[in-house]
Amino acid sequence: xxxxxxxLEYSRxxxxxxxxxxxxxxxxxxxxxxxxxxxxxxxxxxAVHPLAKAPTVIVDGVTMVxxxxxxxxxIERFGDGGFAPAPDSPDRARYLExxxxxxxxxxxPVILTALAPRFGGLGEALTPFxxxxxxxxxGFANDALAGREFLxxxxxxxxxxxxxxxLEVATAAQLMSAYPELQRYLATMQARPAYEKSLELGGPxxxxxxx
Ligand SMILES: N[C@@H](CCC(=O)N[C@@H](CS)C(=O)NCC(=O)O)C(=O)O
Numbered sequence: 777x778x779x780x781x782x783x784l785e786y787s788r789x790x791x792x793x794x795x796x797x798x799x800x801x802x803x804x805x806x807x808x809x810x811x812x813x814x815x816x817x818x819x820x821x822x823a824v825h826p827l828a829k830a831p832t833v834i835v836d837g838v839t840m841v842x843x844x845x846x847x848x849x850x851i852e853r854f855g856d857g858g859f860a861p862a863p864d865s866p867d868r869a870r871y872l873e874x875x876x877x878x879x880x881x882x883x884x885p886v887i888l889t890a891l892a893p894r895f896g897g898l899g900e901a902l903t904p905f906x907x908x909x910x911x912x913x914x915g916f917a918n919d920a921l922a923g924r925e926f927l928x929x930x931x932x933x934x935x936x937x938x939x940x941x942x943l944e945v946a947t948a949a950q951l952m953s954a955y956p957e958l959q960r961y962l963a964t965m966q967a968r969p970a971y972e973k974s975l976e977l978g979g980p981x982x983x984x985x986x987x
Contacts, residue, residue, distance in 0.1 A: 777801075777802075778834075778835070779803035779833060779850070780806060780833065781793065781796065781804070781832075782825075782830060782831065782832040783806065783808065783830060783831070784808045784821065784830030784831075785979050785983075786810065786980065786982060786983040787831075788831055788843050788941050789978065790975070790978045791831065791843050791847065791937050791938060791940075792843070792846055793974040793978045794970055794974035795851070795937050797969075797973045797977075798859065798937075798968075799850070799851075799854050799858075808820055810983075815983075816828075825841055827841055829841050831846055833850070835850070842879070843879060843938055843941075844934075847875070847937055848860070848934060851934050858931070859931075859932065860933050861929055861933070867928045867929045870928050871927075871928045871929075871933055874927045874938075875934055877939075878938040878941075882913045882942050883942060885906050886945055886949070886951070887942075888906055889949055890945045890948060890949035910946075914946060914951060915954075917955075918954075918955040918956070919957070921957040921958060922957050924961075925961070925964060927939065936965060940962060940971075943958055945981075945982065946958075948982040948984075
């Protein structure tokens with residue numbers, strides 16, 4: 777068994793470090809720095825996969841991108857029955873829904889909002905649309921997590937891992953103040969030893985320019 781994780785600084789690939797540390801499996805990590813001018817991934821990552829995206833993993837010689845797919849695949853192969861409800865569990869549908877909600881629905885508006893200040897803002901046309909979307913999506917997740925430690929069931933799943941990166945981005949973009957349940961949930965995840973280890977190994981998730 778061989779797992780190679782291509783990790784890009786300040787990126788979603790911290791999700792995969794976190795998962796691999798939770799599963800306690802051996803892996804090799806190849807680190808990539810962002811281009812300091814464009815903040816995009818470097819040529820070395822394009823040599824691994826044409827999209828040059830993080831995370832990229834190579835599992836037993838097969839190269840794969842997309843956090844959600846990678847998380848599902850690694851859990852199937854190496855999760856030892858944990859980190860996802862079984863296919864016939866009543867929690868399975870909700871697990872898959874949350875897993876794909878993160879990148880499929882929440883990612884674009886949250887990341888656009890976080891990036892917008894660097895590019896002169898969202899502008900008049902996009903601001904109402906994107907802001908309403910962010911409010912709806914964070915509110916939805918906040919309500920779903922009321923009184924819960926995890927998105928699904930009573931233990932950590934891949935869906936939690938996929939969502940938390942976006943909550944880190946939302947926190948950095950100061951979008952989280954109205955969502956106490958999301959703040960509490962994220963704090964609980966941040967306190968997990970494997971989460972702490974992922975930051976130790978991968979560096980900060982969010983780039984913060986020197987003041
Ligand atoms: N939906 C993809 C998004 C991957 C993605 O956009 N990753 C960013 C890092 S957070 C990236 O590689 N950016 C560098 C670039 O596109 O040049 C996933 O969840 O893996």
